[in-house]
Amino acid sequence: MALQAILFDMDGTLLDTAPDFIAVVQAMRAARQLAPVAEARVREVISGGARAMVLSAFEIDPSDPQFEVLRLEFLERYQSHCAVFSHIYDGMPELLSAIEQTPLIWGVVTNKPLRYAEPIMAQLGLTERCAVLICPDHVAHSKPDPEPLTLACRRLGLNPANVLFVGDDLRDIQSGNAAGTQTCAVTFGYIHPDDNPHQWGADRVIEHPLQLRELLGGHWAIGDSQ
Incomplete structure (x- = not known):
């Protein structure tokens, strides 16, 4: 199925x-x-x-x-510190540039609230x-509900079958599969030690962003879906 758009999860x-x-x-600990x-310990969760x-x-019980x-303090501190050290993954700039040199478009579907996602995207020049x-x-x-991806496809005016969703969590792949998109799991994100991206049911699994660029030139056709 020809691709017309690639959607990415944000974190990881x-x-x-x-x-x-x-x-x-x-x-907070200091x-x-x-x-x-x-x-x-933080990365894996x-x-x-x-x-x-x-x-x-x-190491606190949620009933405490x-x-x-602590949770509210975390969110308050993160609001003013969400775009300080965050950066685009190695290889992703080249992948985005490669996408932008084709008829494809790209976007982001995330479970991160807008008040954090927008400033991060702006700070990194991606908006x-x-x-x-x-x-x-x-x-x-x-996510894992298909609604976010269904909405993204609707806003782009695209059939989900012509969209690839890339994520680092089982919920990403579940959401994409339920929405009818093609799916790609990454192993370089925030993967819990007990998780295995190869068992999530994704169409592809990659270890580095540049592998997706290679796949776009081979296994996935790019162009009009008609």
Whole structure:
């Protein structure tokens, strides 16, 4: 099936946003005279959001009254620190440039709230290049529900079958499959040690962004779907 667009998950796929999450966690621990936590501990639960990162970083039970205090502090600190150290993954600039030299367009479908996603995209100079940005603010149900991807395809005026969704979490692939898009899992994102992207049911699995560029020139046809 010919491709007309490629949609990316944000955290762990298009962008390495972990450095800002880690900085926030370490600042919160330092404010409480706690030693820094291992960075890998934060990275492997990023896909679970603020809740998962707070639970892991502070080893606190979610029923503890302090949990919600910590979660809200995390979100407040991240609001002012979400676009400081985050950066585009190695190889992704070349991939985006390659996409932009074809008839394809690209966009982002993320479970990251708009108030964080927009400033990060702007800081990295990606806003004007991105054809669509879908966040939880735009839908009633986030990934793994198909609604975010269905909305993205509708806004682009494209048949989901002509769209490829790339993500680093099982929920990304579940969302894409349910929406009827083609899917590609990456292994360079925030993968929990117990997860295996090869078992998520994606059409392709890649270890580096440039592998997708190679696939676009071979296994996936690019052009009009008619």
